[in-house]
Structure formats: C-alpha cells, structure tokens
Amino acid sequence: MTRNRKKSRLLAGGLAAALLLAAAPLHAGAFADVEADPNAAAIRSLEQAGLLSGGDGKFRPAEALTNAEGIALLVKAFGLNLDRIRFIQAPQASQYYPGMSDSAWYSESFLIGAALGVGLPKDVKPGAPMSRETFAALLLQAMKAADGGWSGAKGEAPEDDSAVGSAYRDSVLELIGAGLPLLDPSGNFQPKKAVSRSDAAAWVEGGRKLVKGIKPESESPSPVSPLAGVELTTAKLADGVVKVTVSAQAPNPGYGIRIASIRFDGGQAIVSVAVVRPKPGQMYPQVITEVSADTYVDEAYTAVLDEAAASSGEPLKGGILPGKNAR
Structure with missing residues (x-):
C-alpha cells in the first residue's frame, strides 16, 4: 500500500443517486402517498430535514427497506463521518466489503x-431487504456513534422474544426501553420480517430525538476516567483490514466509550478514546459494566492505545460485571 502524509477526510452526504437520500431537500409535503400511513408525522419530519426522497412524488412507505438504503439513511440521519479518523491513504468500501463497487452510490455510506x-x-x-432486527441493531450503533453518544436502560422483552437473534436482542431491548415504536399492537417485534420504509423512518426519527441536544464530546482526545482497565485488542479480517476493539470497565451501565481519533506515526496507529457520559436525569444501577468501541485500520500498522487511555488505572473492584457490551 502506498503511503502519503496527506490527511483524507470523507464526509457523509452527497449521495445523489440514493433512493432514500436526496441531493437536495424535498419541499414539505412532496410525498403523495403517506397521509394515511401511521408514521406520516415521522416521515414528514425527516422529509423536511432533507433526509428522505422517493420517486414520482411517492415515498412508498410499505415497501421493504434495502441494506443500501438502510445504511445510507443512518449515516445521513445521524451525521456520521470520518472527520475524527485520520488516514494515510483514503480507504475504500471495497476494503471492508470485497466485491462492492467503490463508485456505487451507497459505497461511501458503507465505508463510513x-x-x-x-x-x-x-x-x-446491498439491494436485499434488511430485517427489522438488523436495522434495529444498526440504528442503536448509529445513535452511539453520533456526537455525544447514547446509552439507555433495557425495556421489557417483546412477546416473540425467542425469535430475536442473540446478536440483536440487547439492541432491540434497549430501543424498546427508550420508547421507540418497535412493537406491533400485539406486542410482537417480528424480527425476521423486512423492515418497511415507514417503520424505518419512525425509528430513525425517534432515535434522532433521543440523541438531539446531547452535548458533543471535545474534539481533542480526553481522559477516559472514570473508566478503568482500558485495553486494546485486535482481530485480523479479510483483505488486509484489522478490527481494533478498545474495552474498559465502567462504574454503571450509563457510561460508554468511543473512538475519539486515530493518528498514524511511523508503523503505529495510535488510538485515542473518550468517555461517553451517562444521559442527564437518568438513574443507573451501580453495577460494574464492560463497555467497548470498535474501529478498523490497515494491517500495515500496529494499533496501540494513546498514553492517556493506557494510564487510566486498574480494573474496578467489586460489584457485578454483566459481560461485554452490557450497557
């Protein structure tokens, strides 16, 4: 891989060919087929924010959301970008998704x-329908990745909880606990069913309201106190990509951790992290909780923790450790 010292920043947006994302905001009330939809208010709100588009003046709310549309919507709706990650060479979506065209309208969103x-x-x-449980998990990840992060308590399990995949269950319960309209009138989530464009819009609108107003963390790396036992692990993926996971122990489930920046020095990728503070006004049990955040680097670099994180102290003592990502 050819290296250069120019910092490359990739911004979300500008996906003119996207079905869900407009190159320019649509006029309010442009959709002619949403008035009778139960999520009409949420659809209109996202439409007015320039986050939704359709074809021939229609949104087609009952149609299934595709994987490409889902990723593009989440990246745009939560303002996700790579500003905080500095690359020696501009990465491409095909590095993470072999076979994906880097010129496809959705490639930048998949990369971000x-x-x-x-x-x-x-x-x-990309063109396959996205399941409800998959979109729920990605929505929660997007909320946590947004400035200021998000953390909430888990709600009651849906009536069809046994049908929810184990990899998605915690995300579904956390979104239910946050009050998002994931359940049907019978209390079922229908996890394997394709998520409709209407429901996707309602969930995203709810998620945006939850993270809106959270004060962003400082742009500069910040100490991770009161987190303790911060450590970095790596796992080699395909095509020369390494997944980097930074984990730590928090005093309660309200805390989280995020990747603040990555800087490259010689053969090292120095990872800086920052604490995500509990949501104001929320009560959390004083239970030691393991939290983590992921990022990705080229295998040519050795990922190391920034000194501020590495000196964050010994693991916390006492309490109960529910397990990895238990927040």
Missing part, C-alpha cells in the same frame, strides 16, 4: 458505517 462500527457482514447484498 464500517469504520464507525455501523456495519454489515462483508458479503452483504
């Missing part, structure tokens, strides 16, 4: 999502 932990399996089919 993958780098920020809002990703799909490497063999994903």
Whole structure:
C-alpha cells in the first residue's frame, strides 16, 4: 500500500443517486402517498430535514427497506463521518466489503458505517431487504456513534422474544426501553420480517430525538476516567483490514466509550478514546459494566492505545460485571 502524509477526510452526504437520500431537500409535503400511513408525522419530519426522497412524488412507505438504503439513511440521519479518523491513504468500501463497487452510490455510506462500527457482514447484498432486527441493531450503533453518544436502560422483552437473534436482542431491548415504536399492537417485534420504509423512518426519527441536544464530546482526545482497565485488542479480517476493539470497565451501565481519533506515526496507529457520559436525569444501577468501541485500520500498522487511555488505572473492584457490551 502506498503511503502519503496527506490527511483524507470523507464526509457523509452527497449521495445523489440514493433512493432514500436526496441531493437536495424535498419541499414539505412532496410525498403523495403517506397521509394515511401511521408514521406520516415521522416521515414528514425527516422529509423536511432533507433526509428522505422517493420517486414520482411517492415515498412508498410499505415497501421493504434495502441494506443500501438502510445504511445510507443512518449515516445521513445521524451525521456520521470520518472527520475524527485520520488516514494515510483514503480507504475504500471495497476494503471492508470485497466485491462492492467503490463508485456505487451507497459505497461511501458503507465505508463510513464500517469504520464507525455501523456495519454489515462483508458479503452483504446491498439491494436485499434488511430485517427489522438488523436495522434495529444498526440504528442503536448509529445513535452511539453520533456526537455525544447514547446509552439507555433495557425495556421489557417483546412477546416473540425467542425469535430475536442473540446478536440483536440487547439492541432491540434497549430501543424498546427508550420508547421507540418497535412493537406491533400485539406486542410482537417480528424480527425476521423486512423492515418497511415507514417503520424505518419512525425509528430513525425517534432515535434522532433521543440523541438531539446531547452535548458533543471535545474534539481533542480526553481522559477516559472514570473508566478503568482500558485495553486494546485486535482481530485480523479479510483483505488486509484489522478490527481494533478498545474495552474498559465502567462504574454503571450509563457510561460508554468511543473512538475519539486515530493518528498514524511511523508503523503505529495510535488510538485515542473518550468517555461517553451517562444521559442527564437518568438513574443507573451501580453495577460494574464492560463497555467497548470498535474501529478498523490497515494491517500495515500496529494499533496501540494513546498514553492517556493506557494510564487510566486498574480494573474496578467489586460489584457485578454483566459481560461485554452490557450497557
């Protein structure tokens, strides 16, 4: 891989060919087929924010959301970008998703999502329908990746909880606890069913309201106190990509951790992290909780923790450790 010292920044947006994302905001009330939809208010709100578009003046709310549309919507709706990650050479979506065209309208969104932990399996089919449980998990990841982060308590399990995949269950419960309209009138989530464009809009609008107004963290790396036992692990993926995971122990489930920046020095990728503070006004049990955040670097570099994180102290003592990502 050819290296250069020019910092490359990739911004979300500008996906003119996207079905869900408009190159320019539509006029309010442009959709002619949403008035009778139960999520009409949410659709109109996202439409007025310039986050939704359709074809022939229609949104087609009952149609299934595709993987490409889902990733593009989340990246745009939560303002996700790679500003905080500095690259020696501009990365490409095909590095994370072999076989994906880097010129496809959705490639930039897939790249941004993958780098920020809002990703799909490497063999994903962009045009295939996205399941409700998959979109719920990606939505929560996008909320946590947004400035200021998000953390909330888990709600009651849906009536069809046994049908929810184990990899998605915590995300679904956390979104239910946050009050998002994930359940049908019978209390079922229907996890394997394709998420409709209407429901996707309602969930995203709800998620945006939850993270709106959270004070962003400082742009500069900040100490991770009161987190303790911060450590970095890596796992080699395909095509020369290494997944970097930074984990720590928090005094309660309200805290989180995020990747603040990555800087490259010689053969090292120096990872800086910052604490995500509990949401104001929320009560959390004083239970030691493991939290983590992921990012990705080229295998040519050795990922190391920034000194501020490495000196954050010994693991916390006492309490109960629910397990990895238990927040």
